[in-house]
Amino acid sequence: MKPELEQLADSVCAKYDYDAVNLLPILQEIQRHSPRNYISEEMARIIAKKLDITESRVYDVITYFSALSSEPRGEVIIQICNSTTCNVNNNRDLIRWFEEELGIKVGETTPDNKFTLIFTHCFGACDVSPAVRIEDDVYGMLTREKVKDLIAAKRGAVV
Amino acid sequence: MKQVHFITELFDKYDGRSLQAYLDAGGFTALKKLFDISSEAVLAEIDASGLQGRGGAAYPTGKKLRQARAEKAARKFVVCNADEGEPGTFKDRELLKCNIYQVIEGMVIAGICTQSQEGIIYVREEYTNMHDEIRAAIAECYKHNYLGKGIMGSPYNFDLKLFSGAGSYVCGEGFAMCESMEGKSGRPRSKPPYVKQEGFLRLPTLVINTETLSAIVSIIKHGADSFRRYGTEKSPGTKLISISGKVNRPGVYEIPFGLTIREIINDLAGGIRNGKKGHFVQIGGASGGILPERLWDTPYTYEDLAKAGLSVGSGAIVVADEDNSLLDYLKVVQDFFRHESCGKCTPCREGNRQLRFIFDRIINGTATAADYDNLEIVLDVMGKASLCGSGKTEVVPFRTAQRYFPELFMTKECFVAKKAVV
Structure with missing residues (x-):
């Protein structure tokens, strides 16, 4: 086992008294501090051991919740809303702009592992629909130019 | 009288962040009133207002609080449901952003009225960019004794913290919410016992919507009569x-x-x-x-x-x-439920899979009369036999579409003749 994984798991689990009731915040926090925005199999095994629960329970939770991932993702996650309001408001242009600017399709990660582009369900930004969520921030009323600027800004910040 | 400002009275009156500004605008006077007139009088006021739960179930709030109060246990919880996940809904976002202190005041009142000393605001993960501000508001309330021990010099204690969801629609359901707070995937339990009896940690838990809590504060502050000035006899307020x-x-x-x-x-x-x-x-x-x-x-x-x-x-x-196709719209709704079904009960899990196949064929124009029959069976079973409210109500958009747009898919002839294009 890698010592840095052990260390991260310990620092987070200790905050939550190594109590499995807190599995959700523990996983969210560990994922936030893990490279590639996901919980690796090795990390899931470490967490299970630290909390004295089964690996299958850890995996059940990771794979159930859409904010958690068992697969590596980009450093910046771009979520395009694909729910009712954003469909009514024709989000197809927005999808195309992001796909073209990033050079990937929805569901893919850029080859440099900087961006992952995915669909998501309504995140409550219907008043500025069609909307997109980039990391934790929400943007709406976008134009092609704004999409370009947003991605450029994130590229700059990530490097 | 179109738009009114009863619950949203303090929107735009202050920045939504400063506790002092909330106090200056009349904040925490409802809680003071509770100390003056007793929790029984407060419950009577809520009964008189006719307030119904604003999360969707429309259960009478006064009755719900009384039932929670009747549960006896050493530890009891109040959970503010801010897991607003119904597509197209963003009103709780505004309540949390523009007037978080009123939500907190509502939580303390609900806690005292139901003799619970622990509260949790369950905020959806999608609102992560608001979590820090909510935590800061909670910290402010602790600092000035609106939370914690001996609130405002009274004998009452109430603790409050934020819990972040992790992206699951079903967790807006009381049991699924409790499961997720216990570090499990969010799947509803069978009832009875109900959440109010055995919810979070199998202890009595009152799950109450953000808007309902906000409304309680305004009703206590201004009286049930001023709430009932608005609305109709059966839908007051x-x-x-x-x-x-x-x-x-x-x-x-x-x-x-x-x-x-x-x-x-x-x-x-x-x-x-x-x-x-x-x-x-x-x-x-x-x-x-x-x-x-x-x-x-x-x-x-x-x-x-x-x-x-x-x-x-x-x-x-x-x-x-007129540019939006209802069939396309229903397909989006159906995709949503297929993804969000927790998978625990067969009618919702498998029903949604079958609906998808049928819908694809309707949209492609390859649906047959058998698809129509199967659509009926699937909707019927899902509506009747699903475990939780989500599975049961998933059929509503399709049933109402059938009722109001029969040309879309009501007759087998339409199916066969591929006329199902609206």
Whole structure:
């Protein structure tokens, strides 16, 4: 086992008294501090051991919740809303702009592992629909130019 | 009287962040009143207001609080449901952003009235960018003794913390919410026992919507009569609606019950964009009903919507115009449920898979008469036999679409003749 994984798991689990009731915040926090925005199999095994629960329970939770991932993702996650309001408001242009600017399709990660582009369900930004969520921030009323600027800004910040 | 400001009275009156500004605007006077007149008197006031749960179930709030109060246990919980997940809904976002202190005040009042000393605000992960501000507001309240031990010099204690969801629609259901707070995947339990009896950690838990809590504070502050000045006999008071889609001014509006759908669209939301003709609305979230333009003069009340086969639900109104296809819309709704079904019970899990196949064939024009029969069976079983409210109400958009747009898929002839294009 890698010592840095052990260390991260310990620092987070200790905050939550190594109590499995807190599995959700523990996983969210560990994922936030893990490279590639996901919980690796090795990390899931470490967490299970630290909390004295089964690996299958850890995996059940990771794979159930859409904010958690068992697969590596980009450093910046771009979520395009694909729910009712954003469909009514024709989000197809927005999808195309992001796909073209990033050079990937929805569901893919850029080859440099900087961006992952995915669909998501309504995140409550219907008043500025069609909307997109980039990391934790929400943007709406976008134009092609704004999409370009947003991605450029994130590229700059990530490097 | 179109838009009103009863629950949203303090929106724009202060920045939503400063506790002092909230106090200056009359904040925590409802809690002071509770200390003056007793929790029994407060419950009587809530009963008199006729307030119904604003999360969607519309259960009488006074009755719900009394039932929670009757549960005896050493530890009891109050959970504020801010897991607003119904597509098209963003009113709790505004309550948390513009007036978080009123939500906290409502939590303390609910805690004291139900003799619970521990509270949790369950905020959806999608609102992560608001979590720090909510935590900061909670910390402010602790600092100034509006939370913690001996609140405002009273004998009452109440602790409060934020819990972040992790992206799951079903966790808006009480049991699924409790499961997720216990570090498990969010799957509803069988009932009874109910959440109020054995919820979080199998202890009595009151799960109450963000808007309901906010309304409680305003009702205690201004009295049940001033709440009942608005609305109708059976739908007293005001409601926060989230209107979006093809309208000029999408947003959150507080309205008295009784406005018509058309008034809401035209007078509040500025009408349909680009002079287009309206087609349909979906009311109450993804599990809400579809109402065609010809029936937009229906008053927005619990009783009138029920007559039309719809419900108020989460307060969402998604407006579609003549350019939007209802079949495409239903496909999006169905995709949502297929993804969000927790998978625990067969009717919802498998029903949604079958609906997908049938819908794909309807859209491709390859549906057969057998598909029509199967659609009926699947909807019937899902509506009757699903474990939780989500599975049961998932059929509502399809049932109302069948009722109001029969040409879409009501007859086998339509199916076979591929006329199912609306």
